[in-house]
Amino acid sequence: MRRAPLSVERNELVHHVIVGAGPAGVTAAETIRELEPEAAITLVGDEPEAPYSRMAIPYLLIGKIGEEGTWLRKGPNHYERLGITLMPGRRMTGLDPVARRIGLEGGETLAYDRLLLALGARPLRPAIEGLDLPGVHTCWTLADARQIAAGAVPGSHVVLMGAGFVGTIVLEALALRQVSLTVVEMGDRMVPRMMDEVAGGMLKRWCEAKGVKVLTGTSIRRIAKALVPAAEARDSLVVELSDGSILPAHVVVVSAGVRSNTESVAASGIGLGNGILVDDHMRTSLPDVYAAGDVAQGRDFMSGEAHVHAIQITAAAHGRIAAYNMTGRDQAYHGSLNMNVLDTLGLITCSFGSWQGNGGDCARLVDQTGFRYLRLEFDGTGDVVIGAQAVGTTDHVGALRGLIQSKRRLGTAVKEQLMADPTRFMAGFVQTLHR
Amino acid sequence: MQKSLLIQPVKCTGCRQCEMACSFEKERSFNPSRSRIRVFDIHSEARFVPYTCTQCAQAWCLQACPVDAIKIDAATKAKVVNDNLCVGCKVCTIACPFGTINYVADSGKVAKCDLCGGDPACAKACPTGAITYVDAEQTGYDKMRAWAVKTDTQSHTHA
Structure with a gap:
């Protein structure tokens, strides 16, 4: 393994500063420790809690776990034991790449030898009147979750703006809290960036059968305070929709997408796109500055282009790759594969890679009454799977990733079997593994 | 000595005794x-x-x-999955490129070997003798592991 020369004095400890205590930052800190037992590692987070997983928030909202259950790491004194200095509740305000230091809220500065920007993302707040009224929340942080939990009591009217991936996860948590829920989605279907019309349509029918009102092709025009006492006194808000109709609401949850947190580094001269641009070594345009996770716009496995994939699996992989390169090892990343899995009131859906396909062969199984759907997309007329979607199937779905990411050639016979019956994807996969 | 499962498909007759034994051992029911x-036909x-x-x-x-x-x-x-900590988010089930960790609706958790x-x-x-538990050095998993490298977006684990 090649080792790049370190730019600091031989006997001086390298100080790795990691900003962002989500999965990318925590994974990077732990990996650096594995690789460099002596290095100094500081992990800065802008929230007061122990590093936690946003993905676990829906399970907190339904009472399946307590706040400790959301923590990314569970061992007692985990960070202390690894010699990782945690600095929670500190927001980064700026980056000076010449002086090699970052600024923190309150005027403090922190010098680094290597810097990892794992700044994450935050929910978009569309320019809609009334979005700052009390009772309107995003669902992103533990602080948000506490407020939603306080307001979304059984029977209360809740309006959810957005049925994208995150919105649909929140949907399940709200529905299980037994609120009276209406979901308002601008797109023509639920999860439009994760699944096609067939899957989105099934998901909508499923939700409606479970008592959730789903309005697609509809947007929220404005939110206002209820002027006249509503039928239910706790409905302090009115939500006006694009079709002119009005929904009374006690709580409005906004889930209109996320964007990378790049503001604090915007003045540093760092290369930016939708996120912080990184190469296949997670290096930014600034020397000794790396980026990972939701803030990083890096190599996409399918296209080779730079994309932001704000998903857990990518965050953890970015964190590991960054750690290897920050400690002088030359480690290239093959790129992240976009993939998601959702459980919506018991209907489990997932998608992988180029699920829309590239106009090539497509194997489909559609069972509208049984809420089952499987779609495999092949690369042109070839025998390599490039994308997949599944509704109502959970067994062995990881093999869909395996098929796509290994670019495995199935051969004509196996491809024909899958074209005739895509549910045999696992048997086909096993068959090609043990040829 | 590190041991691992050695699977030799050529010796398998498809009797599915392994599936019965596994489901009984892990779930206390004879339910393949x-x-x-899993035995694939x-x-x-x-x-x-x-x-x-x-x-x-x-x-x-x-x-x-x-x-x-x-x-x-x-x-x-x-x-090993710790059932007390698993929240049932299923991210591992899409992350595993072998498809060998699965969601179990009854428990609301994932399960794997x-x-x-x-x-x-x-x-x-x-x-x-199609499935044996032997010294890890001898296992035919080397082939699958070699394949895994190609899937590996984190190839440093083999560096």
């Missing part, structure tokens, strides 16, 4: 659909392939878990 090892080639987790070095499931619910057992090196703590029931039940 709950087994963590490759009809076009008239053969059977038993298939389960290889306890791969990349540990995709463990890397992907957002709540620290998967750990490596110190003795067997198996990747944990090598039965070092005494795997499938190997004991296999009447033809």
Whole structure:
């Protein structure tokens, strides 16, 4: 393994500063420790809690776990034991790449030898009147979750703006809290960036059968305070929709997408796109500055282009790759594969890679009454799977990733079997593994 | 000595005793659909392939878990799901490129092969020696692991 020369004095400890205590930052800190037992590692987070997983928030909202259950790491004194200095509740305000230091809220500065920007993302707040009224929340942080939990009591009217991936996860948590829920989605279907019309349509029918009102092709025009006492006194808000109709609401949850947190580094001269641009070594345009996770716009496995994939699996992989390169090892990343899995009131859906396909062969199984759907997309007329979607199937779905990411050639016979019956994807996969 | 499961599909007759043994050991029911090892029937080639987790070095499931619910057992090196910590988010089920960690709706958690703590029931039940638990050096998983490298977006684990 090649080792790049370190730019600091031989006997001086390298100080790795990691900003962002989500999965990318925590994974990077732990990996650096594995690789460099002596290095100094500081992990800065802008929230007061122990590093936690946003993905676990829906399970907190339904009472399946307590706040400790959301923590990314569970061992007692985990960070202390690894010699990782945690600095929670500190927001980064700026980056000076010449002086090699970052600024923190309150005027403090922190010098680094290597810097990892794992700044994450935050929910978009569309320019809609009334979005700052009390009772309107995003669902992103533990602080948000506490407020939603306080307001979304059984029977209360809740309006959810957005049925994208995150919105649909929140949907399940709200529905299980037994609120009276209406979901308002601008797109023509639920999860439009994760699944096609067939899957989105099934998901909508499923939700409606479970008592959730789903309005697609509809947007929220404005939110206002209820002027006249509503039928239910706790409905302090009115939500006006694009079709002119009005929904009374006690709580409005906004889930209109996320964007990378790049503001604090915007003045540093760092290369930016939708996120912080990184190469296949997670290096930014600034020397000794790396980026990972939701803030990083890096190599996409399918296209080779730079994309932001704000998903857990990518965050953890970015964190590991960054750690290897920050400690002088030359480690290239093959790129992240976009993939998601959702459980919506018991209907489990997932998608992988180029699920829309590239106009090539497509194997489909559609069972509208049984809420089952499987779609495999092949690369042109070839025998390599490039994308997949599944509704109502959970067994062995990881093999869909395996098929796509290994670019495995199935051969004509196996491809024909899958074209005739895509549910045999696992048997086909096993068959090609043990040829 | 580190041991691992050695699976030799050529010796498999498709009797599914392994599935019965696994489901009984792990779920206390004779229900092959709950087994963590599955026998695939490759009809076009008239053969059977038993298939389960290889306890791969990349540990995709463990890397992907957002709540620290998967750990490596110190003795067997198996990747083991801690049911008390698993929230059932299923991210590991899409992250594992072998498809060998699965969601179980009844429990609301995921399940995978944990090598039965070092005494795997499938190997004991296999009447033809298609599944054995042997010195890791001898196992045919090398081939699958070699394949895994190609899938590996974190190839440093092999560096």
